[in-house]
Amino acid sequence: MGAPPVISTAGLTKHYGNVHALTDLTVDVGPGVTGLVGANGAGKSTLIKILLGLIEPTGGRAQVLGHDIDAASQEIRRLVGYMPEHDCLPPDVSASDFVVHMARMSGLGHAAARERAADVLRHVGLDEERYRPMGGYSTGMKQRAKLAQALAHDPRLVFLDEPTNGLDPAARNDMLRLVGRIGSEFGIAVLVTSHLLGELEQVSDHVIVLDGGRLLRSSATGDFLRRTGGLLVEVVGTETERDRLGEALAQRGLVCRPRGTMVAIDPPAPELATEGVAHDLIRDVAADLGLGLMRLEPDRGHLEDVFLEGGAHV
Amino acid sequence: MSESTTPGTGRSGVIHDLGYRRYDGPREGTGAIARTLFLTGLRHAYGLERSGKSKVMPFLLLGMSLLPAAIIVGVVVLTGLRSLPVTYAGYTSQTQLLVSLFAAAQAPVLFSRDLRHRSIVLYAARPLSSAAFGFVRWLSMSVALLAFMVIPTLLMFVGALLAGLDKSDQLSDLYKAVVLQVFLAALVAGITGLVSSVSLRRGFAVVGSVMVLIVLTGVVTAVQNIAQSQGSDSVSVGAGLFSPWSLYSGLGNAWDAGTRVPVSVDGAWVPAYVLVLLLVAAGCVLGLVARFRKVGSR
Ligand SMILES: Nc1ncnc2c1ncn2[C@@H]1O[C@H](COP(=O)(O)OP(=O)(O)OP(=O)(O)O)[C@@H](O)[C@H]1O
Numbered sequence: 001m002g003a004p005p006v007i008s009t010a011g012l013t014k015h016y017g018n019v020h021a022l023t024d025l026t027v028d029v030g031p032g033v034t035g036l037v038g039a040n041g042a043g044k045s046t047l048i049k050i051l052l053g054l055i056e057p058t059g060g061r062a063q064v065l066g067h068d069i070d071a072a073s074q075e076i077r078r079l080v081g082y083m084p085e086h087d088c089l090p091p092d093v094s095a096s097d098f099v100v101h102m103a104r105m106s107g108l109g110h111a112a113a114r115e116r117a118a119d120v121l122r123h124v125g126l127d128e129e130r131y132r133p134m135g136g137y138s139t140g141m142k143q144r145a146k147l148a149q150a151l152a153h154d155p156r157l158v159f160l161d162e163p164t165n166g167l168d169p170a171a172r173n174d175m176l177r178l179v180g181r182i183g184s185e186f187g188i189a190v191l192v193t194s195h196l197l198g199e200l201e202q203v204s205d206h207v208i209v210l211d212g213g214r215l216l217r218s219s220a221t222g223d224f225l226r227r228t229g230g231l232l233v234e235v236v237g238t239e240t241e242r243d244r245l246g247e248a249l250a251q252r253g254l255v256c257r258p259r260g261t262m263v264a265i266d267p268p269a270p271e272l273a274t275e276g277v278a279h280d281l282i283r284d285v286a287a288d289l290g291l292g293l294m295r296l297e298p299d300r301g302h303l304e305d306v307f308l309e310g311g312a313h314v
Numbered sequence: 315m316s317e318s319t320t321p322g323t324g325r326s327g328v329i330h331d332l333g334y335r336r337y338d339g340p341r342e343g344t345g346a347i348a349r350t351l352f353l354t355g356l357r358h359a360y361g362l363e364r365s366g367k368s369k370v371m372p373f374l375l376l377g378m379s380l381l382p383a384a385i386i387v388g389v390v391v392l393t394g395l396r397s398l399p400v401t402y403a404g405y406t407s408q409t410q411l412l413v414s415l416f417a418a419a420q421a422p423v424l425f426s427r428d429l430r431h432r433s434i435v436l437y438a439a440r441p442l443s444s445a446a447f448g449f450v451r452w453l454s455m456s457v458a459l460l461a462f463m464v465i466p467t468l469l470m471f472v473g474a475l476l477a478g479l480d481k482s483d484q485l486s487d488l489y490k491a492v493v494l495q496v497f498l499a500a501l502v503a504g505i506t507g508l509v510s511s512v513s514l515r516r517g518f519a520v521v522g523s524v525m526v527l528i529v530l531t532g533v534v535t536a537v538q539n540i541a542q543s544q545g546s547d548s549v550s551v552g553a554g555l556f557s558p559w560s561l562y563s564g565l566g567n568a569w570d571a572g573t574r575v576p577v578s579v580d581g582a583w584v585p586a587y588v589l590v591l592l593l594v595a596a597g598c599v600l601g602l603v604a605r606f607r608k609v610g611s612r
C-alpha cells in the first residue's frame with residue numbers, strides 16, 4: 001500500500017433530470033484489476049465516461065492517475081485506454097489498419113504504431129484474421145479488436161466496459177484470463193465492468209459494487225468471498241431430491257434455499273463454520289438420504305446476495 | 315486466489331520475446347495528432363488507403379472535370395488563340411455539377427462513417443476531443459474540395475503558359491479563381507459536412523447534399539433569371555444570397571473574375587455576399603462540431 005490511487009473520486013454525482021445515474025460516489029481504485037459490478041443502469045458506464053472527460057459530472061471531483069478530470073482530461077486521455085460496451089468498429093477496415101490508426105491517434109509515430117499494433121493484436125489473439133475487414137468478424141473477434149485498440153498506445157490504465165458482453169462461455173473465459181493478464185503481467189491497471197459479480201471475482205483484486213448509482217460496497221475480492229461464505233450443493237435427481245436434502249440440512253441447523261436445481265446454503269453458524277465441518281455434515285446427510293452428491297462448492301456469490309446484504313447495511 | 319504469477323514479473327524478466335513489451339518512445343502532442351488525422355481524412359476523401367471500389371467515384375469525377383480543361387488546353391495550344399475561351403473561375407462554375415457531386419458523394423466518408431459505426435467514441439477517448447475531430451474533418455474536406463477545383467485550374471494555367479498567353483494576365487486570373495475556390499470549398503465542406511453528420515445513412519446524406527448544392531442552386535438561378543427578365547434587378551441579386559453557387563458566381567462577378575450572373579453584383583451587395591458566405595460557412599462548422607461533440611459523449 002501507500003501508492004497513490006489510480007482513480008479517486010469524491011462525491012461524484014451525475015443526474016440527468018430525474019434520472020440519478022450516479023449519486024455521491026466516493027471511492028478509490030488501486031493498481032491491478034478492479035471489477036465494477038452493477039445491474040443494468042447502475043451507473044457503470046456513466047462513471048467511466050466521466051473519468052474519461054466525455055461527460056461532465058453534475059457534482060463532485062475525481063482524479064485519474066493523479067490528474068484532475070476537470071483540469072487535465074486531455075492528459076488523462078493520453079494515458080488511458082477505453083473499450084466501450086457497444087459496437088464501435090468500422091466494418092470496412094481491417095483490425096490491423098484500424099489499430100495502427102488508433103495508436104497514431106494516441107500520439108504514436110507511424111513505425112511505433114505499426115509495431116505496437118502487431119504486438120497487441122498478437123496478445124489479444126487475433127492472428128490471420130487481423131488483415132480481414134472487421135465487418136466479417138464474430139462477436140468474440142470484435143471484442144478482441146476493441147480491446148486491442150484500447151491497449152495500442154501502452155496505456156497505464158484501461159477502462160473495459162463489459163468486455164465479456166455477447167461471448168459464449170469459452171470466449172468469456174479467454175477474455176477474463178486476458179483481463180487478468182493485463183492487470184498482472186502487462187502491469188496496466190484495469191477497471192472492468194460486468195453485471196455478474198461471479199464473473200469478475202475470478203480476475204479482480206478488488207471489487208466495487210454499484211446499485212442505482214450509489215456505492216454499495218468496495219472491498220478486496222478475498223473479503224467478498226469470506227463475507228459470502230455460503231455453499232452450493234447439487235444432488236442427482238429432480239426437485240424432489242433437492243427438497244429432501246434441503247429439509248434434512250435445515251433440521252441439522254443450516255439455513256438453506258432452493259436456487260435452480262441446487263440448494264444454496266447461507267454462511268453457516270459459528271459452530272459449523274470451521275473449515276470443513278459444514279462440508280462433512282452435508283456429505284453425511286446426503287449419504288444418509290441415499291442421494292448422489294453431484295456438486296459441493298463455495299457459493300461464488302450472486303450479485304443479488306450482495307444487494308440483499310448491502311441493503312441491510314445501508 | 316486469482317493469479318499464481320506474481321505481479322510485475324512480466325515487466326522486468328525478459329525470458330522470451332513473447333511477453334508484453336512496454337512502449338517508452340516519444341508521444342506526439344495534439345497538433346501532430348491533428349495533422350495525422352487531417353492527412354488521413356484528405357486521402358480518404360479520394361478513396362486512397364481504402365478499398366479499390368472507394369476510389370472509383372472521386373477519380374471518375376475528377377477525370378470528368380479535367381477532360382474539358384484538357385480539351386481547352388489542346389485547342390488553345392493548337393490553334394494559337396490569344397485568350398482562354400473561359401476564365402479559371404468561370405470554368406469551376408461551369409463544372410459545378412461535378413464539384414457538387416464530389417462533395418455530396420465524399421462528405422459521408424468523412425462525416426457519417428465514424429458517427430454511424432460509433433468509432434467516434436474511440437477518438438473521443440483519445441487526446442484530440444471529438445469537437446476538434448469534427449473541425450479537422452472539415453479541414454480535410456475543404457482541402458479535398460479545393461484540390462478538386464484547383465487541379466483542372468492548374469492544368470488550364472499550364473496550358474495557357476505553353477500557348478504563350480500573357481503570364482501576368484493569367485496569374486491575376488488564377489489568383490482570383492483560387493481565392494474564390496477557397497471560400498467556396500470552406501462553404502461547401504461545411505454544408506455537406508453538417509448534412510452528413512446529421513443524416514448518417516449514406517443515401518440520405520448524399521440526397522441531402524444534392525438538394526442543397528444542386529436543386530437549391532437550380533431554383534435560385536431560375537428565380538434570378540425570372541426576376542431579371544421582369545426587371546427586378548435587386549430581387550435577382552438578392553436571391554443569389556441563397557445558394558452556395560450563386561454566392562460564388564456573384565462574388566466572382568463583383569471581382570471581375572469572369573463568372574456569369576443575370577444581374578451584376580455591386581455596391582452594398584458585395585459585402586452582403588461576403589458576409590452571408592462567411593456566416594453560413596461558420597454556422598455549418600459550428601453545427602457539425604457541436605454534433606460531433608454530442609455524439610462523442612454518448
Ligand atoms: N444521456 C442520458 N440521458 C438520460 N439518462 C441517461 C443518459 N445516459 C445514461 N442515462 C441513465 O443513467 C443510468 C445509468 O446508466 P449507465 O449507462 O451508466 O448504466 P450501466 O451501469 O452502464 O448499465 P448497463 O449495464 O446497462 O450498461 C441509467 O438509468 C440510464 O438510463
Ligand SMILES: [Mg+2]
Nearest residue numbers: 044045046085
Ligand atoms: Mg454500461
